[in-house]
Amino acid sequence: MAKRGAVGSAQGDAPMTPISLEAMAASVPDGALLALPPDNSLPSVALAMALIRGGARGLRLLGVPVSGFATDILIGAGCVAEVQTSAVSLGEAGFAPRFTAALKAGTITVRDATCPAIHTMLQAAEKGVPFMPLRGLIGSDILAHRPDWVVQQNPFGPLGDVIVLLPALSPEVAAFHAVMADSYGNVWLGRRRECATLAHASQRALVTVERVVEGNFLEDERLAPGTISATYIEAVAIAQRGARPAALLDEYGFDAAYVAEYASMAKTDAGFGEWMACEVFGQVRAA
Amino acid sequence: MTPADVTAPGPSSGPGFAPEELLAVTLARLILDPTARPARHIAVGAASPIPAAACWLVAKLGHPVRLSLLHKRSGNPFTEGTRELFDLTGQGRIDLFFLGGGQIDGQANLNLIGTGDWPGMGVRFPGSFGSAFMYPMAHRTILFREEHSPRVLVQRVAHVSAPGVSPPGVFRRGHAQALVTGKCVFAFDPVAARFTLASLHPGETVHSIRAATGFDFDAGAAPQTAPPGDAELALLRGPVCDEMAETYPEFCGRIWGRGQAA
Known part of the structure; x- marks a missing residue:
């Protein structure tokens, strides 16, 4: 697959035009170092699914600071060459089955870290110190x-x-899901400021949002502290329920039943394939 | 109390409390141990419903404690992201943390990586989370693992996610206070790097603990682990469950029959 380039859509103070989810996925080059937050910290599961549909390959994933559902499905779909993380877990649904299977099969390289070390490496990149x-x-x-x-x-x-x-660790691409973007490409995600550190540290930040609203969050004292300036955001795509099955702040909760069913099906290659055909590619599941 | 008291407590069946409730109350009493540094600020990490229940019980008993629950969705205490927990701990502001492990050995080393060749080519565990930092940097740590078996409690861990003790000169703020399992409580002495049996849960004996434990430990006349009191059980089943239902719906449903939260 050809190397794909940047697709900046949020430039200066100019109005921001969202791009499509599929275009955002297509802008992630094969082999990129792609940083993803875990299930409790605003993952863009929608973008992970779009990367699978787009046939992404050789991704080197960074868990910020651990990894969850999005990482497991990307591994299961064969999109991943390497994972650097402090843990991979599906929470109450247990171990991440596709991660474990790929580690055993030798199809991914795993570099273990510990949570504060990943935060610190990103903070060094954020400061521009070595x-x-x-x-x-x-x-x-x-x-x-x-x-x-x-x-x-x-x-x-x-x-x-x-x-x-x-x-210092500066991911080529960071991807996460925020609640909303404004007319200028600023994105709001409340107190989940690890995503801000991630955006500051990364070369390109791709953000999916529930919605785009009129105005400028940076002119609102209530919204500004939970906002990441468009300075750090390369592109925004609208993906409603884009964190699902993960939770999104007070917008919607964690879908435990969905993840439990996934954990059960993804125990086998065939079960994962069936899950992916239905949930990622939209095929009607066999009765 | 003798084991006979526990096996035949009431007219119907069982001891009148769930094993998880005994564990939560046991952890709460360790948190409140008057000989330990006071726990004014406790942090609880991922997937830890019983430690979380213990912390909420301490709070609902009226003790002035600040709880930082890393995975709390609404009202999460951290406004600078999850790194704030580690920054607080680095400064010495976290008095108590909980850790577990796929393997725990007799020197209180923790293995969250796995067995076999690195990085867990035998059985892979989830990974180390923040343990390599939190264990040495929190003022004290309570180790907790429900499964008490020779495969979990081993003579020597296959891989060290976080060491139980550190060489002289290496900066370290705290160690394991105790190890609580589904069968007993061990106390840990960081100078000797060794566990001592502190109390036995209902039905256990020193002999049964030795048989289920892969590491050697000291044992004197260990008492029974004190059962939960009525007031503690009422708090667990009411206000503690209320606080936990959002973060741990599966646990609250299984232990307390609470409906799944949205």
Whole structure:
């Protein structure tokens, strides 16, 4: 598949025109480092499904800081080459079946991390510094398997006070789902500010929203603190119920029954295939 | 109380409380342990309904405690995203955290990675979450794992997500206070890096615990784990369940018969 380019739609103070979900998916190049928040933190499941429909391949997923439903379906559909994450889970529905199967089959590379390390690597990228230190981690085998994480003497501390240095991490693409965008491409997602850090740190942020509303969130004191400026947003696409089955703030809840059914079906390749044909490609399920 | 008291408590059947209720009350008493650093701010991570119930019970008993439940959808305490939990903990503002593991060993090392070759080519667990940071940086940690078996409680974990103790000189704020399982409570001594049996849940003996535990531990005359009181059970089944229903609908339905929340 040909490498696909950027499709900026939110430029300066110019009015923003949403792009289609399928065009947004098509703008993600095969092999891209794609950062996704987990089920409790506004994943764009709609974009994950569009990536599957578009035949994305070789994606390197980053869990921010862990991974959930969207990651599992992308792996199951064969879109993923590598996952860097602090955990992969379907919450109360248990382990993520396609992730586990792909790990065992050797079809994906898994790089384990720990939640604050992923946040810290993104915060370093956000600041434009090459690394940031983080306490803890020393004595964990995660560190032993991360040659890119460095243990050094604290330059300001007593001799022997060692600390871990983590490299800045700037994902090529970040994708998440927000409640709404305004006329200028600013997006509002309330208190889920890890998505703001992610947008700041990433080269391109692609955001699906429930709706686009008139006006400018940055001129509203109530909305501005929960807004990510269009400066950081490359494109917006409308995808109603785009986080489903994950929850979206106070707009809709987590669909536990849907995820439980998925977890059951996705235990086998055939079951996942049947689920995907119905839920991603819209085919009528066999009785 | 003797085991006989527990097996024949009432006219109908059972001890009058669910095993999960005993565990929640046991965790709550550990939170309130007067010999430990006071728990003014407790954080609870993902998929932890029994620790969450214990924390809510402490709060509903009237103790001044701040609860930060990472997965609470409405009224989530963090306005800077999930990284705020780790920033708070890095500063020493989290007094108590809960951790578990696919494997836990006799030195309180935790394995959330899996068995077999790295990264869990035998049985893969979900992953380490924040454990490699939270365990050393929280002031104290209560380890919790319902399954008490030789496959979970092992002599030595296959992989260390988070170490139970750290070498001298490595910055570390706290350790495991205790390990609570479906069969007993162990206390942990970070100097000796060793567990001691602290109490036995109904029906268990030192012998049955030894048989179910893959690591060696110290055991004196361990008492029975005190059963929940009526007031604690009433709080769990009422206001605690009310607080938890949104985040843990499956758990609240299974334990307390509460209808699934929207």
